[in-house]
Amino acid sequence: MAQDRHNAQTKAQKARRLRDSVEWLVKNIFFLCGIVAVASVLFISVYLVISGLPAMLEIGVTDFLFGDTWDGKNGVYGILPFILTSFAGTGGAILIGVPVGVLTAMFLAKVANHRLAVVIRSAVSLLAGIPSVVYGLVGMVVLVPTVQKAFNLSSGANLLAAIVVLTVMILPSIINVAETALRAVPKEYEEASLALGATHTETIFRVSLPAARSGVATAIVLGVGRAIGEAMAIIMVSGNVANMPENLFTPVRFLTTAIASEMNYATVGSLWRESLFSIALVLFLFIMLINVALNLFVKNKKEG
Amino acid sequence: MNAILKTENLNLWYGQNHALKDINLEMPQNQVTALIGPSGCGKSTFLKTLDRMNDLVPTVKIEGKVLYRDQNIFDPQVDVTWLRRHVGMVFQKPNPFPMSIYDNIAYGPRTHGIRNKKQLDEIVEKSLRGAAIWDEVKDRLKKSALSLSGGQQQRICIARALAVEPDVLLMDEATSALDPISTSKIEDLIAELKKSYTIVIVTHNMQQATRVSDRCAFFLHGELVEADDTEKLFSVPKDKRTEDYITGRFG
Ligand SMILES: Nc1ncnc2c1ncn2[C@@H]1O[C@H](COP(=O)(O)OP(=O)(O)OP(=O)(O)O)[C@@H](O)[C@H]1O
Ligand SMILES: [Mg+2]
Numbered sequence: 079m080a081q082d083r084h085n086a087q088t089k090a091q092k093a094r095r096l097r098d099s100v101e102w103l104v105k106n107i108f109f110l111c112g113i114v115a116v117a118s119v120l121f122i123s124v125y126l127v128i129s130g131l132p133a134m135l136e137i138g139v140t141d142f143l144f145g146d147t148w149d150g151k152n153g154v155y156g157i158l159p160f161i162l163t164s165f166a167g168t169g170g171a172i173l174i175g176v177p178v179g180v181l182t183a184m185f186l187a188k189v190a191n192h193r194l195a196v197v198i199r200s201a202v203s204l205l206a207g208i209p210s211v212v213y214g215l216v217g218m219v220v221l222v223p224t225v226q227k228a229f230n231l232s233s234g235a236n237l238l239a240a241i242v243v244l245t246v247m248i249l250p251s252i253i254n255v256a257e258t259a260l261r262a263v264p265k266e267y268e269e270a271s272l273a274l275g276a277t278h279t280e281t282i283f284r285v286s287l288p289a290a291r292s293g294v295a296t297a298i299v300l301g302v303g304r305a306i307g308e309a310m311a312i313i314m315v316s317g318n319v320a321n322m323p324e325n326l327f328t329p330v331r332f333l334t335t336a337i338a339s340e341m342n343y344a345t346v347g348s349l350w351r352e353s354l355f356s357i358a359l360v361l362f363l364f365i366m367l368i369n370v371a372l373n374l375f376v377k378n379k380k381e382g
Numbered sequence: 383m384n385a386i387l388k389t390e391n392l393n394l395w396y397g398q399n400h401a402l403k404d405i406n407l408e409m410p411q412n413q414v415t416a417l418i419g420p421s422g423c424g425k426s427t428f429l430k431t432l433d434r435m436n437d438l439v440p441t442v443k444i445e446g447k448v449l450y451r452d453q454n455i456f457d458p459q460v461d462v463t464w465l466r467r468h469v470g471m472v473f474q475k476p477n478p479f480p481m482s483i484y485d486n487i488a489y490g491p492r493t494h495g496i497r498n499k500k501q502l503d504e505i506v507e508k509s510l511r512g513a514a515i516w517d518e519v520k521d522r523l524k525k526s527a528l529s530l531s532g533g534q535q536q537r538i539c540i541a542r543a544l545a546v547e548p549d550v551l552l553m554d555e556a557t558s559a560l561d562p563i564s565t566s567k568i569e570d571l572i573a574e575l576k577k578s579y580t581i582v583i584v585t586h587n588m589q590q591a592t593r594v595s596d597r598c599a600f601f602l603h604g605e606l607v608e609a610d611d612t613e614k615l616f617s618v619p620k621d622k623r624t625e626d627y628i629t630g631r632f633g
Contacts, residue, residue: 264475270539273435274490274546275467284493289480 123362130359133352142356148320148331150340151278151349157357159322163330164364166237166323168305171244175305176298178245179252180287184296186253187260188282206250213311217243222315231327233317238326240316247311248301255300259293262285296375303368307361311335333361385449385579386411387550388468394427396439401427403604404446409597414581416595416612418588418601420627423583423601425584427614429552432582433469434462445456469496470548474555476535478527478542483510483519486527486538505545513541514571520609532582533564540571551575553583559588569594588628592616600624 134142137155145156165296184201186195221242226234263286273280287294309332317329318339331339337354344351390553394402401424409415417425430436434455439529448455455465459490467490487506497500506523510516515537519530525561527538536556543551553572557565572581572594585591591598592612599609600621608624619625 250595257460264477266473266475267479269435269438270473270477270479270542271489271493272438273466273471273473274493274542275465276490276493277463280493284489381408 091285124381126362127238128357128360129352130355130357133349134356134359135354136349137356142353144362146322148336149203150344152351153349155349155356157333157360158334159320160331160333160357161360163316163321163323164306164333164361167244167316167330167332168302170237170241170326171248172208172298172301173247174241175248175252175301179249179297179301180256180294182249182253183256183260184282184287187257188286189278202250205246206254210247210311213243213247214314217311217315224346227329235315235317235329236327237316237323237330240312240330240332241326243311243315244305244308247308248304251300251304252288252297255297256294257330259290259297260294263289268333292375296372299368299372303365303372306364306368306373307334309338313338333357333364337361384411385409386451387582388449389428389431390447390449392428392448393430393432393444394424394436394632395441395443396427397441401604402431407599407606408581411529411580412576412578414576414583414594415597415599416591417582417584417599417601418586418627419601421541421586423626424604425601426554427556428601429471429582432552433466433471435466435471435535437462457496463596467546468542468548469552470546472536472539472543472551472556475531475559476539477546478519478530478535478538480526480528482524483527483530483538484523486542487545490542494546507542510538510542511544512575513537514567514574515541529614531564531568533560534562536564536568540568540575544575548579550580550582554562554579555584555586558586565590588616600627602627 087096133155137145142155142157143161144158145154146158147154147156147158182198186198190198217239221239222234224234225231225236225239225242229238231338267285267289268281271285272278276284311334313335316332316335318335319329320331320336323330337357341351341354344354385407389405389407392402392405393400405428406413407428410577417428419425419623427436430573431444432455436444444456450469450603453460479489481489484506487509488502491502491505493618496505507516507520510519514592515534518534519525519538527535530538536559539557542550557568560568569590576596583595595612597609598615600607600615600619600623602623608619608621610620615624616628619628
């Protein structure tokens, strides 16, 4: 009898020990998975600084950032054209994409009947799912010749074509985020406005939109982030020449496309190649800034 | 008796639900009409019909007439924004816009085309005074209306409704979310406002109905059981069901 009880006890103990070790194992697997993301970010940041900073210092930070000529092959490393092009491209896409995206969101959230909204919404999510290389390809085959003909240019691959492609690419995220924000506006606000004799349209613009402003701001920041980091879709439509973005019809090169298009030609270990990492570092810093801005908006939203 | 608002054989359905049945009620000028009755009997529905806020419900079907100054509000030529400008509404839950106090009050006038700053200033002050909240907020007109207490917010909503200079004011349980002090402030306000406006209120509070209303209408299951001078309705109700309800014997 005593023996039996003893056996049962050790059995229970064993089971508990097994359970504990499974528990321990699972917890650590979770932890390891969590670490992957953190470690990757850390690794990339450190790697970019280590591989990008020396070249930038050797060239001279001012010369590098504000030099208006880039000729990697011949050792002239000024990336101002790329920076300005990235700003112009992103700015242009935002300038067109935000009004179109926000108006679409308003339409979906407040005006469209259910069936139409479903159709448009699935089109928007399809748009979001199209790989960026496909945008580039279609842009190259359809958009570039159209731009060339429409404005009678020698080549249609220029800043304008890139802005158009970027605009279409950032639309889905702007629409989604803005629509969610607009839907979250309490309907009491809208009722109060209607009860004062405002029309439906006045109510949407003067009550719903202002009430959703932090969500709309978030949508804009997301769009900026997406546009400034995009390479694949615009490399084929922007002309890929290191020009200052003087006007819409200038063939240009972005921060992203500069790296992508020269990495294969620059000899390993050369200052040319290292300067490409410096460009990546600059791009990385911009995107960090945008993320900080995004976090600020999200925080404000929670507090407000 | 001069009825500014009057319904004639008003019927309303939400889909299959017959929510208002043959309602004939007159709401006289410069008087407070109180609508009473158990939950779900159609008081809010009736009130929302008077400024056509029911139009927002897709399944709604309405028959009969609502006459505002002898004009049937369902006539195709009636502009619903015109109607709502003249028949204002204060909701159960205080719902100021997430904007400054000033912008809340100025919202209506701005919507109706007033842009002049001085004129708006005057309207804002007059409306806030009218809603007996001017002294409490005059030093913080630029602050968010959401920073105020519930009772203050409700008076802001009343001021906002007054700012478009309506003719009739509809209030759906406007004090049910408020503490007794705020409630009595708003009751005093209603007594003051009826000098210039015609008022229709919904209330679950029998004392409140006797305190503030001149006329009282008892609704039950979508029917108007009885409407009379408040004093009469509460002292000598004609209908047994009214008596049961006001004496609290209602099942
Ligand atoms: N938007 C709507 N859609 C469908 N049915 C509705 C709608 N609003 C109200 N109803 C129905 O109409 C009837 C009357 O509702 P109403 O809100 O007018 O009652 P009430 O007297 O205001 O009640 P309470 O005192 O609880 O506010 C109820 O049966 C309710 O379910
Ligand atoms: Mg109600």
